[in-house]
Amino acid sequence: MKKKLLCLILVVLFALSLVSCFRSDEKYDYDMSKYITLANYKGYEVVVNLDDISRSIDSALLEKATQYKVKAGDTIYVEILNPCYVEYLKDDDGNLVKDSGGNFIDMKGEEIPALANDNLKIENVCSGSYAPDLEIGIVGSKIGEIVSLKVELPDDFRNAEYAGKKVFMDVKIKDRACKSGDGVTVSYKGYYTVTNEDGGIVKKKDENGEYVTFDSSDSANFYLGSHLAIDDFEENIIGLRLTDDKSTEINENKKEFFATFPDDYGVDTLNGQTVIFEVTLTSILEVPVFNDEFVKTYYSSYSTTEELEQSLIDNYVKNTVYTHLTNDSTVIKYPKSEYKNAEESIKNNEEAFKSTYGIDFDTYLKNYYGMTRDEYIKSQLLTEMIYYSISKSENIVPSQEALDKAHEDAVEKYKQIYISEYSMGENEAFTSATKYVDEYLGSTYIYEETMYKMVDEFILSAAKMTKNDKTFTSVTEERAGK
Secondary structure (H helix, E strand, O other), rough: OOOOOOOOOOHHHHHHHOOOOOOOOOOOOOHHHHHEEEEOOOOEEEOOOOOHHHHHHHHHHHHHOOEEEEEOOOOOOEEEEEEEEEEEOOOOOOEEEEEEOOOEEEEEEEOHHOOEEEEEEEEEOOOOOOOOHHHHHHHOEEOOEEEEEEEEOOOOOOOOHHOOOOEEEEEEEEEEEEOOOOOOEEEEEEEEEEEOOOOEEEEEEEEOOOEEEEEEEEEEEEOOOOOOOOOOOOOOOHOOOOEEEEOOOEEOOOEEEEEOOOOOOOOOOOOOOOEEEEEEEEEEEEOOOOHHHHHHHHHHOOOOOHHHHHHHHHHHHHHHHHHHOOOOOOOEEOOOHHHHHHHHHHHHHHHHHHHHOOOOHHHHHHHHHHHOHHHHHHHHHHHHHHHHHHHHHHHOOHHHHHHHHHHHHHHHHHHHHHHHHHHOOOOHHHHHHHHHHHHHHHHHHHHHHHHHHHHEEEEEEEEEEEEOOOOOOHHHHHHHHH
8 A cells, every 4th residue: 555666676585695605616707797787877867856855754753653642632431330439438427537647538429420421522721621630630641541530510510510520430531533633543344446337436357257456455554644654545534533432323434435546646546546445443652753762772883863764865875876787787697506506595595595585486476576586586586686786897896805804794693683582692502693694694794785885885986966846845854853
């Protein structure tokens, strides 16, 4: 459902370790340029879509979302349970009893069935629209939580019979209508449509009479207002409630609606098409604010929002150039020895991959990337040819000092993993990490990691970048007060 962003070249986590194992003779001076005619990469013009940068940030925030808590100003639905008068403890002579602090000891008295309510709407929490004590008392509570409160009903209470009375009540936070700025979890199905003989737009059926879907999810997270999904989808979710209470015939958490995809959505079968969605709202989420504290907490390499944003822009530029090189370069042929080594490397790692991910490698490629094994190997070889060709053309060769530093950094990285995940001591973790880097990853991996980074830096410096204007103000910016 997310808008189609810039197509990135495929370099999955598993890929680098495989590519680095393609050769065993530790030579890095291959003339890969004889296998490929590179498209132009110097001065390549990249227009940075700032909306995409905002979406990336909003997606990162959404990943750290937590269960929503009631805030002042919300419109919230609650259930009033077990309301009863506040009475005070008396001794055998009928005198009020005080505690050690000199306060009268209150207790639950006569029940008040008339105050019970299974679907009370409180507008603008903390404005006093119902009862100030109750509204203040529910702030910070999670949806579904029950809060026990002692409430003094105001003198102008809506039911004059109880005005000014003190009551005990349990208040269950039922739900609220979701709004722009909320994170939400939904289940949905998207259906292709056709025009029937009466001119109406209806769900399309296949030859077996089954409705034809183009997308579905049992648990999808969205950030309303950030344009992570098409506008029609977000706009129709806004206003849905979590309630699905059969006893009161309330069913406001589900909706079926028409939506139209943009003409340039990027998927041929959906560009400009009108579809039908069935959506169920399952939770409302608390999305953190994008600020320096958020960046420091979740990104070890950055300290400020400006640093993270610049990194996203740099990656956008590099990925755009590499997508151009991947799509527009001409492969003369794929070197047979490299292809064979890649096949063997995959075979040797298949069992480990299945053990780690729970599915075989071919299924993984098909489900997540729509690729065959042959297509995957060729994509990795193409990536290698591009990097090595630019390295040769621009004389980009890592120094021994740079390689030593990369080796040191790799050992430190895996040392910390051994310490955190396997509770090893410093010395044992260092020994294990060194063995892993030297014997499993190998010097080819270290060389390519270092060279690839140097080529990345060259590509970034050689590209011609311009930034386009934003077409919307994201919720991220609104909530950060920018």
